[in-house]
Amino acid sequence: MIASTAPPRAAAKPAFAIDFVLIGAIGLAAAGHLLIKYGLNSAASQPPAAAVAGVWGYLTNPGVIGGLLVYGVGTLLWIVSVSKRDISYLYPVTALNYVLIAVCGKFLFGEEISLGRWLGIAIVILGVGMMRGSTGERKQ
Amino acid sequence: MNPHLALWLSIGLGGIAQIALKSGVGAAIGVPQPTNLTWWLQLAKSFPVWLYVACFASATGLWLIAISKLNISYAFPLLSSNFVLVAVLARFILGEVVSVRRWASIFVICVGIIVLATS
Numbered sequence: 001m002i003a004s005t006a007p008p009r010a011a012a013k014p015a016f017a018i019d020f021v022l023i024g025a026i027g028l029a030a031a032g033h034l035l036i037k038y039g040l041n042s043a044a045s046q047p048p049a050a051a052v053a054g055v056w057g058y059l060t061n062p063g064v065i066g067g068l069l070v071y072g073v074g075t076l077l078w079i080v081s082v083s084k085r086d087i088s089y090l091y092p093v094t095a096l097n098y099v100l101i102a103v104c105g106k107f108l109f110g111e112e113i114s115l116g117r118w119l120g121i122a123i124v125i126l127g128v129g130m131m132r133g134s135t136g137e138r139k140q
Numbered sequence: 141m142n143p144h145l146a147l148w149l150s151i152g153l154g155g156i157a158q159i160a161l162k163s164g165v166g167a168a169i170g171v172p173q174p175t176n177l178t179w180w181l182q183l184a185k186s187f188p189v190w191l192y193v194a195c196f197a198s199a200t201g202l203w204l205i206a207i208s209k210l211n212i213s214y215a216f217p218l219l220s221s222n223f224v225l226v227a228v229l230a231r232f233i234l235g236e237v238v239s240v241r242r243w244a245s246i247f248v249i250c251v252g253i254i255v256l257a258t259s
Binding site: 089092095115126 | 158159161162165166168172173183189196204207208216220222223226227230231234236237238241242244245246247248249250251252253254255256257258259
């Protein structure tokens with residue numbers, strides 16, 4: 001009988017699913033940030049008198065509310081991701097947010113991406129690519 | 141509130157939030173799936189998960205205060221120190237094995253964010 005040498009864990013299937021959930025979490029977080037930025041842009045012309053009043057003003061802004069809702073759904077996907085892998089692996093991967101936001105900022109808000117910014121985007125992607133080799137799934 | 145204080149409190153609470161979340165979901169029993177209601181109900185009754193929610197909400201509010209006053213090109217690179225903080229806390233509080241490769245990846249990502257935000 002050689003059946004006992006078979007791997008006891010079915011690890012292969014969830015790996016893809018979790019990548020999918022993680023990408024969803026990061027994408028929705030970026031979308032939420034962009035909506036919040038859109039809302040804050042329109043509110044920036046009215047400087048708050050005090051910190052508490054300022055926070056209330058931001059939290060009642062339609063762009064901020066919509067952004068927080070999208071961000072909330074992204075957070076639920078994030079919680080599922082966190083349950084599957086090391087936090088010291090997952091959290092730095094969310095740096096892809098910065099890449100998504102920079103690229104979306106160009107196409108949605110017409111912001112210029114300088115050569116230096118493209119370099120930064122490339123370095124972040126390189127770092128996340130290096131992360132792929134240490135997914136933290138070796139623990140039993 | 142001083143926007144610099146708000147920024148650093150936001151970074152610190154943001155890091156603590158992720159560690160609390162990880163310890164909360166780590167203690168939950170069952171298959172973590174978006175459709176597994178039993179699993180979500182366990183999380184809803186978990187103290188570390190509520191600590192995560194509280195820290196995360198505070199960090200978000202403080203971040204909004206900070207970026208309303210500070211230059212975004214100053215605040216964003218500092219936010220990347222979060223990745224280092226989370227890795228250090230994960231290593232010493234949760235006992236995660238942070239390999240040299242993972243530290244190197246975090247370093248490269250931080251460099252990328254600094255270049256991205258200061259260009």
